[in-house]
Amino acid sequence: GAGVSQSPRYKVAKRGQDVALRCDPISGHVSLFWYQQALGQGPEFLTYFQNEAQLDKSGLPSDRFFAERPEGSVSTLKIQRTQQEDSAVYLCASSLVGRAANTGELFFGEGSRLTVL
Amino acid sequence: KNQVEQSPQSLIILEGKNCTLQCNYTVSPFSNLRWYKQDTGRGPVSLTIMTFSENTKSNGRYTATLDADTKQSSLHITASQLSDSASYICVVSAGGSGTSYGKLTFGQGTILTVHP
Numbered sequence: 200g201a202g203v204s205q206s207p208r209y210k211v212a213k214r215g216q217d218v219a220l221r222c223d224p225i226s227g228h229v230s231l232f233w234y235q236q237a238l239g240q241g242p243e244f245l246t247y248f249q250n251e252a253q254l255d256k257s258g259l260p261s262d263r264f265f266a267e268r269p270e271g272s273v274s275t276l277k278i279q280r281t282q283q284e285d286s287a288v289y290l291c292a293s294s295l296v297g298r299a300a301n302t303g304e305l306f307f308g309e310g311s312r313l314t315v316l
Numbered sequence: 317k318n319q320v321e322q323s324p325q326s327l328i329i330l331e332g333k334n335c336t337l338q339c340n341y342t343v344s345p346f347s348n349l350r351w352y353k354q355d356t357g358r359g360p361v362s363l364t365i366m367t368f369s370e371n372t373k374s375n376g377r378y379t380a381t382l383d384a385d386t387k388q389s390s391l392h393i394t395a396s397q398l399s400d401s402a403s404y405i406c407v408v409s410a411g412g413s414g415t416s417y418g419k420l421t422f423g424q425g426t427i428l429t430v431h432p
Contacts, residue, residue, distance in 0.1 A: 203359070234422075241320075241405050241422030242360070255419070290359055305350075305420075307359030 201225075203308035205291050211314045212281045220276045220311045224293030230303065231274050233266055234290040236310070242290050248274060249297050281315045288312045318343040320408050320423035328429045333396055337426045339389040339406030347411030347418070351380050351391045354403040354425065363391070363404075396430045403427050 204223040212218050224231050230249055234242035235258075244258040250271040259266070263282075268274040278285055288310040296303035320341045329335050341349070348367045352360035364373045364380040366389075372381050377394045393400055403425040410419045 239424070241407075241424045243422070244419065292359070304362055304365070307361070309357070309359050 203291055203293050203306050205289075205308035205311050207311055208309060209312050209314075211316065213316055214283060215280050217277065217279045218281055218313060220278075220289050220313070222274045222276070222291030222293075222308060224272065224274070224291070225295075225306055226272075228293035228295050228306075229297050230294040231268055232292045232294075232305070233274070233276050234292065235260075236288045236290055238287075245276070245289075278313075281313075283315050286313055286315045318408070318410060318419075318421045320406050320421050322404075322406050322423040322426050324426060325424070326427040326429070328431060329396055331396060331398055331430050331432050334392065334394050335396060335428065337391045337393075337404050337406075337428070339391070339423055341387050341389070341406070341408045341421070341423075343408040343410055343421050345411040346384060346387070347409040349380075349382055349389050350407040350409070350420075351378070351389075352405040352407060354405055356402070360405055393428075396428075398430050398432060401428060401430045 206221045232247050233245040235245055236242040246266045247255040248268040251268050263279045265277045290310045292305045292307045294303040294305050323338045350365045351363040354360040363375050363378050366373050366382045368384040379392045382389045405425045406423040408421050
């Protein structure tokens with residue numbers, strides 16, 4: 200596809216359920232980022248992949264959050280035992296260059312809106 | 317802690333008018349500053365990227381300025397259109413070395429509403 204694709208766009212989960220959010224970056228993009236955006240706030244960094252390597256997971260709020268990118272393309276963000284405070288929009292972004300290049304254009308997906316009841 | 321503060325939180329203007337959004341940051345060391353436009357329910361879209369050596373950059377009706385000494389940036393929108401209604405987010409990238417290099421810190425955004 201032409202852009203970053205995320206699915207599902209909307210997810211409603213009962214507290215305690217596990218969820219998986221998918222990100223399809225732009226083909227050939229090296230860097231992939233996950234962000235969490237609460238209502239009315241800017242995105243907060245969760246984790247960063249360079250190809251299949253997870254180089255930075257310092258933003259993951261707890262060990263219930265897990266991300267992978269096993270073949271260096273599609274990525275999945277998994278949240279186990281969801282809590283109400285996990286309700287947010289989860290944004291995925293990709294960049295052609297590695298984060299070290301630092302001025303690489305970042306392309307965002309539309310986001311996955313998670314609501315935990 | 318690296319922070320990016322934006323003002324105002326929200327702004328309402330009439331179509332055709334100009335406006336200026338502000339961004340102050342404490343990210344150090346600094347590498348570059350970006351402005352993004354985020355329409356409701358969509359992902360952010362890049363407007364400009366400026367490094368410390370650039371103090372102004374334009375993209376159509378959008379002009380961003382950067383003062384790396386005072387750690388301030390502004391986004392000026394000229395002749396606003398209804399489609400400019402969105403959240404405008406200031407993002408600063410860290411420089412230096414180590415794991416923080418290239419890490420982006422996002423502001424909370426300014427919500428701009430353009431009325432006809």
